Amino acid sequence: METHSRLTFCLYSWGANSYGQLGQSHVEDQCVPRLSVLPCSALQGRTVRVVDGGGGHSVVLTESGEVFVCGQNDRGQLGLGHSTNVLTLQLCPVLNHRVTNVACGWDFTLFLTDSGQLFACGSNAFGQLGVGQTVTHSSELLAVEVLKEPIVSVAAGLRHSLAVSASGSVYQWGTGLFNHAKRALSPHPVPSHLNSKLPCPVPGLGHRKAQLVTAGSAHCVCLTEEGELFLWGRNKHGQLATAEPFLPSPTLLNRSLLKGEKVMGVCSGWTHVVAQTERGRVFTWGRGDYGQLGRSASVSENAEMLMGIRKDCIPLEVTSLYGATQIVCGSEHNLAIVARFAHSQNINPQLKTSAVKPVGKER
Numbered sequence: 001m002e003t004h005s006r007l008t009f010c011l012y013s014w015g016a017n018s019y020g021q022l023g024q025s026h027v028e029d030q031c032v033p034r035l036s037v038l039p040c041s042a043l044q045g046r047t048v049r050v051v052d053g054g055g056g057h058s059v060v061l062t063e064s065g066e067v068f069v070c071g072q073n074d075r076g077q078l079g080l081g082h083s084t085n086v087l088t089l090q091l092c093p094v095l096n097h098r099v100t101n102v103a104c105g106w107d108f109t110l111f112l113t114d115s116g117q118l119f120a121c122g123s124n125a126f127g128q129l130g131v132g133q134t135v136t137h138s139s140e141l142l143a144v145e146v147l148k149e150p151i152v153s154v155a156a157g158l159r160h161s162l163a164v165s166a167s168g169s170v171y172q173w174g175t176g177l178f179n180h181a182k183r184a185l186s187p188h189p190v191p192s193h194l195n196s197k198l199p200c201p202v203p204g205l206g207h208r209k210a211q212l213v214t215a216g217s218a219h220c221v222c223l224t225e226e227g228e229l230f231l232w233g234r235n236k237h238g239q240l241a242t243a244e245p246f247l248p249s250p251t252l253l254n255r256s257l258l259k260g261e262k263v264m265g266v267c268s269g270w271t272h273v274v275a276q277t278e279r280g281r282v283f284t285w286g287r288g289d290y291g292q293l294g295r296s297a298s299v300s301e302n303a304e305m306l307m308g309i310r311k312d313c314i315p316l317e318v319t320s321l322y323g324a325t326q327i328v329c330g331s332e333h334n335l336a337i338v339a340r341f342a343h344s345q346n347i348n349p350q351l352k353t354s355a356v357k358p359v360g361k362e363r
Contacts, residue, residue, distance in 0.1 A: 272286030
């Protein structure tokens with residue numbers, strides 16, 4: 001008798017679990033990956049497209065555009081219409097829209113739909129939802145109505161948000177960077193995009209067309225269609241690849257620091273940046289206290305002596321990540337999928353030469 005195997009999606013989670021953000025039906029921390037609890041009906045014929053997490057909540061997005069959420073919900077960041085923590089993944093209706101991407105801030109969430117519309121929920125104490133200052137927080141999903149153009153990319157920092165429109169314009173909102181800017185720029189005024197509770201155009205990109213944005217705890221990164229990187233915000237740990245303590249507007253990263261290559265992908269942790277170039281090289285810079293730069297201290301020190309500047313400001317290549325097919329950043333750690341030969345050590349040939357390599361660690 002002929003038998004047919006069926007691929008079943010399973011979600012594993014581990015780490016801090018104080019609010020049930022691991023979706024395992026309890027609040028005990030987990031030091032090893034364990035299966036999260038999902039409704040059985042949600043697994044049938046569905047695959048996961050995006051997984052993201054905030055300060056204490058998690059969001060899973062399926063290929064069909066459905067959203068499942070769990071964890072901390074005291075500010076309504078799960079978008080379920082209430083503020084009770086959720087210990088297992090639950091379906092979030094998202095106003096019957098098909099969601100294509102999601103970005104989690106510390107205690108808020110941004111949902112991007114297939115029509116380019118942006119919805120937000122959770123804390124708005126710093127204007128990070130982009131709906132004005134009259135709303136302090138919301139457990140209902142609110143449309144970010146100021147954005148008239150379709151949105152193609154969205155990012156959430158600790159207390160600020162970023163978006164790219166279909167025309168390539170960049171918008172920023174949330175006052176999470178304001179105090180840093182005020183101290184650094186005094187007595188000069190703080191630019192409006194750093195002190196707005198509604199989406200505000202970000203100046204300084206010239207005629208370049210933005211393609212993607214990513215955010216750290218208090219900094220911003222933009223990738224253009226030409227493969228250029230622009231960075232701005234707080235620079236305490238050299239994450240902006242400069243010695244300046246704060247950059248108020250987008251500043252172009254010198255391509256020579258990346259061996260003259262165009263950037264094809266970028267992601268950001270709280271205080272570090274990871275960029276991948278057109279030839280598959282991976283560069284890291286910023287804070288490295290927890291190993292999140294993926295390079296040895298001796299390499300950084302040698303570079304510092306040669307160039308005469310802070311070691312954390314210098315983008316350096318992590319050769320072991322060459323050719324990575326996907327890289328993502330946590331707050332102070334990273335994960336990468338890197339192609340390897342099937343006979344390589346610790347690689348299962350059934351995984352089609354894909355390996356996940358963690359870099360750095362959580363505090």
